[in-house]
Amino acid sequence: MITMASSSRVRLRPPVPKVRGNNRKEVPLKKGQSLRDLLSLFDICKLFHRSPQTIINWRTYEALPTVVIPGNLRGTIRFDRKAVLKWATEKGKKTYPGIV
Helix, strand or coil: CEEECCCCCEEECCCCCCCCCCCCEEEECCCCCCHHHEECHHHHHHHHCCCHHHHHHHHHHCCCEEEECCCCCCCCEEEEHHHHHHHHHHHCCCCCCCCC
């Protein structure tokens, strides 16, 4: 980015590096698995008592396992309860399973 200083000299600023991790662990929908067996983003928020943005960050940076819904153009994600609880015990995340 170029900015003009007060003495009309051109000063160049280095670009800000974009640091993003992509540790997503996406699993296709298993044969015979119903969408009713899967949890939504808001169910996972209730399970962990966290905000939706925190859950999305866990999905992106900490490989929270998600299930890809085939043929869905909106990119809706779901979560397999067993896989999420296993991930939570491995990562040491506190859950509140009686809620969901």
